[in-house]
Amino acid sequence: MTDLQKRYEELKKQNFPDGERIKFVADLGASDEIEYHYKLICKDRDEGTDLNLSGSFYKHDKEGLEYLFTVLDNEKDESLKVFAAYLMAETLSKLRHRTFYAEYCKRLIPVLTSFIETKDALLRQKIIIALGWIGSLNEIDILxxxxxxxxxxxxxxxxxxxxxxxxxxxxxxxxxxxxxxxxxxxxxxxxxxxxxxxxxxxxxxxxxxxxxxxxxxxxxxxxxxxxxxxxxxxxxxxx
Structure with missing residues (x-):
């Protein structure tokens, strides 16, 4: 078990006190444990604990985005694919200053728009919100x-x-x-x-x-x- 995993388990026992939780989230983003970070974000979503673990995912920079593209390529479940794409859009919205920003938006937008007809209203909401973060002139008509x-x-x-x-x-x-x-x-x-x-x-x-x-x-x-x-x-x- 890594130091971050141990800290998470300790924080869980203490019901995630705010100060410690915020420091843990920052350290998680600064670490190279991208897969563990993503799994915790998924766990947080599933359990509804709302720890804002995704707030520091952008610190993984390009490597974090590439990891999420791998998730998209390998995931079959529609809701998990939309969740990963939404996290990518949220991450990209904080990386506008980076030289790779436009390229990654160009790769992600078709993924988002491919799900716009999903029957699940909650998933459509996520896609629509994500397009607000990274959409271009071309997506105005979709919205x-x-x-x-x-x-x-x-x-x-x-x-x-x-x-x-x-x-x-x-x-x-x-x-x-x-x-x-x-x-x-x-x-x-x-x-x-x-x-x-x-x-x-x-x-x-x-x-x-x-x-x-x-x-x-x-x-x-x-x-x-x-x-x-x-x-x-x-x-x-x-x-």
Missing amino acids: IKQMSEDKDSFCRAWSVSSLMQMSFHGVDKEVIQEKTKPCFAFVIAAETDLHACGIMIEAAQILFGKKWIGSSAVEDVDAEKIEKARKSAVRFLNK
Whole structure:
């Protein structure tokens, strides 16, 4: 058993105290134990312990990404493939400054988009969020289609949010605004799930530099404030 494995077992007995857990996660990323790190992230997901072990995976740099591509090549289970691809996108979003960033995005994006028709709504949500982190101009139309046609309300909401995220991750903001404005107006006006509608409005206001609703109103699903914001958003987006 390695030192990291021993530390993990000790932390588990202590119910993962915050300070020690944070140091362990940092040391895990700084180590060369990439496979062990990945297995712990999977274990954390399966057990629902939410230890944020993926937060330091980017420290494995290119070697970590290559390991995850190997996982993708060898894994048959759809949910595990999507999980690995999602982790890759999360990792890449923290490595934008690296020279290999564009090349790895180019390799990963087709993997993500190949799963966009999966029947599992939770997996679609992960794919949509991942595209917001690493997607390019070419993926705008995919997200527009999902926000307009997806049967799952959160897939629709995260599609709008991911289009906003793209503007923070190197995709031309003005192009996103131009391509999405009429679509945003349509989906926000049509959305029947109030929480999803609130998420859409909040994402749209960030993208277009407006202030229609506060985060607390979205979190609390304040019907009155969401409906008021919906009217203001649709009025602006239809101009």
